[in-house]
Amino acid sequence: MLKAINITKKFGALAAVDDLSFEVEEGQVFGIAGPNGAGKSTLYNLITGFYKYEGKIEFDGQNITGLPTHKIARLGISRTFQIPQIFESLTVEESVNLGGRFGSSGKYDSGYCDEMISFASLEQERSDKTDLLNLLGKKRLMIAAAMATKPKILMVDEPMAGLNALEIKQMTNLIKKINQDLNITVIIIEHFMKVLTELANPILVIENGSEICTGTPEEITSNPEVIACYLGDTHDA
Amino acid sequence: MNAKSMVTILAVTYGFLGILPLFLGDSSIYMRILTMILIWSVVASCWDLIMGYAGIFSFGQVAFYVIGAYSSAILSVSLNVTPIVSIFMAGTITAIIGVIIGLPCLKLAGPYIALVTFAFQLALEPFLKGPLGKAIGSGGSRGIISVPPIHIFGMDFSSSELVPYFYLTLVLTLICSAVIVVILKSHWGTAFLALKDSEDFAASLGVSAFKYKLLVFAVTSFITGLFGALYVHYVGILSTRMLSMEVFTVLLIMIVVGGIGQYPGVVLGAVVTVTMNELLRPMGIYRLLIMGGMVVVIVLLLPDGVTGLIRKFSVFRMTKKRTEQLKHRNETHESSP
CATH class of the missing domain: 3.40.50.300 (P-loop containing nucleotide triphosphate hydrolases)
Structure with missing residues (x-):
């Protein structure tokens, strides 16, 4: 591949x-x-x-x-970054939608973006500005936005x-779900x-x-x- | 700020300015101030769009304004193009030059973009005064005199017809403000913000920095050039004095007062700054000193400008609502088995 x-x-x-x-x-x-x-x-x-x-x-x-x-x-091919990268001016929902709108080769699918927000357990924070998220939240957000591109x-x-x-443990389970439930190939750098x-x-x-x-x-x-x-x-x- | 709040602030501000000629129409001084508020509010809005939203530290805004003015003046004086056509041609010429200036800026980071674009402004004056400028009809050091007024529907729109000119400017201001709001609230605006916050992450999500950065240069240069052109047909004369540091500084003060990246705060900033600038004129050399002091106070007390005040109240309400939501969620968790 x-x-x-x-x-x-x-x-x-x-x-x-x-x-x-x-x-x-x-x-x-x-x-x-x-x-x-x-x-x-x-x-x-x-x-x-x-x-x-x-x-x-x-x-x-x-x-x-x-x-x-x-x-x-x-x-x-989508990716996340070692030092969390977020869009401080945008909300969680806007950030994920950005991935769906610009990164997806097909038509923009807002329903799929919503699914990715739920998939990354960011439902409660969907309207929050991204700088309000903790470290795990920021990492989840990077994954949700990357997933919204349908990689x-x-x-x-x-x-x-x-x-x-x-x-x-939560992050490990999320990556397993991406690979096993969504059938997406994953490359992971990890110490x-x-x-x-x-x-x-x-x-x-x-x-x-x-x-x-x-x-x-x-x-x-x-x-x-x-x-x-x-x-x-x-x-x- | 959401689209509804933006439109409300713009409607109240421009609506208020729009009814003032009914009371101040006889006063040429006040009408000139009102007209300049409209012109500068749009030029400063464009600067805010490129700097505050797209995060591109372009210091070429005054240069684009002057290019628009010269383009329309040369087209109408030397080539006899009717002013209502020449102002749009001037906007297009400025947009093309904006994209050309934007191209090298794509490879540069913040302060270097500021240097390149400011150097462009500095280079513009000797160009317009020199033989090359004269060859294209800039008039050299003398500038261009007798720029014809805009003439539509059998009416002249110029400094001798202040009220009609004000309303013509208001119409164009409303159209351009609507364009800015639509851009900011469309996926273009989201792309600008994303590129400003993290260009690498935005690119990895499919946003083309090349396309959207050039797009913001093109749009802001077009509107700025258009208003530069509109201005020159209002005053009727043009020289390189428009490229002075004072114009640059006052424009920057409007953005700081309104709040950088807090559109439409910059419109309120233009109202406050142009009004103060005119009211302080009797202070002579102390005028800019007082304006500078005002900027220091605003930066220290209101880093997000006057819009910061409005935002503070809305954030306070949001925080209160969010705290209640979290409290409710925690209570639900505790009561569940």
Whole structure:
């Protein structure tokens, strides 16, 4: 469904993503892990057209290399951000409708946007300004707005960061529902290995922009190179 | 602010201004003040639309106003185009120039856009005064004199016919204000706000920054140019003095007084600022000092301008309602098994 072929992104002399290739298949929850600065978020920015790069990315057999972000969104790749991005001037409902109106390739469907508000458990806050939401609410909102674009792939960037145990459970369930109930392919970047191994299969581990290994959660957590560079000897996955 | 509140404030403000000529029609001073309130309220509204809503720190608003004025003056004086046609042609020319100026701004962030657009304003004066300006009919340092009045339905609309000109300006003001409200409340307005708050998130949801930023440059430049053109056929003469820092500053004060991004607060800001500016004229050099002091006080006490006051009351009511809702929800949760 999504195929990255030898993609490289350099910032000056630094290669943030270095000759990386991988493939995401339809229906998967594809995990991406790696230490801070490994190039995970840069990889998201390449897929979603924020940066130019060398190499090629194909989505549903179509070459999306060089397309602007808004066109990639309309093709069916939607994303959230590591640091919550919200529209402070808009309400929850307006923010979700924005995704439905601009990001969906079909006709604007207000009913579907309403469904996504309920799906993300934001019914009570629908008329609130978005800056009134707590961290979990902001993350839910990013997901609801992204889902309103009717994506084929949803890319979430560290959705558990900053959440407490109960909130992590709620967010984990939401991502499972997106994948299982709505049949949407999910790509997830996450540091919290317990959650990542519960949700994702396969998992790609990268360091310094290059692939260390790709495999099942069991393969990843037992890989000596991954343990050495990322998990450490005392990981609890 | 919802569309109903916007329309109400605009209707009350312009309705009030609209009946004043019935009482002040004989006074040329008051009629000039009323006319300038209308003109500046629209020009400042356009600036608020691009800066306060789209988040583009364009400082080229006065330049667009002057381009509109010169375009219409040159078209009507040098090419004998009838003024009612030339003002719309001037708006179109200004919109095209606005888009050309907007293109490099797409690659720039806040303060750099301000620098580029302000540099454009600074460059406009030597251009109009120099040989290139003279070649296109700007009149150089002397400017353009004897700009013909607008003539429709057998009537002249100029500074010698103050009441008819006021009502012509009022009609165009109402049309342009309606256009601004429709834009702000349509998905265009939502896209502008989204791009201002988070361009990356907006783009990832399918909003084209390229399209909507150029669109706001085009719309605001067109309306500003149109009103610049309207003004020049009112005063009948034109020079580069219109590009002075005073015009720029007073226009900026209108937005601050009304509240940046608080439309139609800027219309109220125009009423207050133009009136004060005229009333303070006898103060001479202290006029701008007092105006500056007024801005400092407003920024400190009312950062959202006069609209902030209205909003404070509505937020207070909303907060009270929301607190009651939350209280009711908590009680329901507690009583449920």
